[in-house]
Amino acid sequence: MTRLTGPAVLMVMMMMMMMITSSAPENATVEVFYPQASIRVPRGSSVLLSCETHYDLVQCDPLHAAWHKHDPQPVELNDPGRFFTTVNETERAGNKRRRRVVTEILEVRAEDAGRFQCRADCPEETAMGHFINLSVEG
Structure with a gap:
């Protein structure tokens, strides 16, 4: 299994953060941000979705944010034998919060190819990023 570690992961994350796009209007209760990209990975490696x-x-309490694969309907990536998800949250200002969700697809298989989307659900509002x-490969 091929994994990016140390400086390689840091560089990828920095490049991703420079290209972030938002999915919601300015006055939204919840917004989702991540870079627009197409990802190519070799079978058997792992890949991070952030x-x-x-x-x-x-x-927006409680908030549920997660990655989904569209096949064709959205299916949350929550199988602990296939995916490893970490969630970090920080305060911004006042009642504002920032939550980062990183899901690692472990040992990528051919059937993992497809469209993925991050989704954040509040009681009254949902925000979704692009695909x-x-x-x-292989």
Whole structure:
């Protein structure tokens, strides 16, 4: 299995953060941010999908944010034998919060190829990012 570690991961994350786009209007309760990209990975390697949500804790509690594969309907990537997800959250200002969701697809298979999207759900609002296309080689 091929994995990016240390400086390689840091460089990829920095490049990704420079190309981030938002999926919601300015006055939204919740927003989803991540770079537009197509990803090509060799079969058997792992790949990281990372998104960031900004939300208002008072208006959007509880928040559920996760990556989904569209096949053709959205299916949350939550099988612990196939995916490893980490969630980090920080305060911004006042009631504003920032939550980062990183899901690693472990040992990529041919059937992992497809369209992926990060989605954040609040009780009254949902934000979704654009599609990321994943191609599997080999």
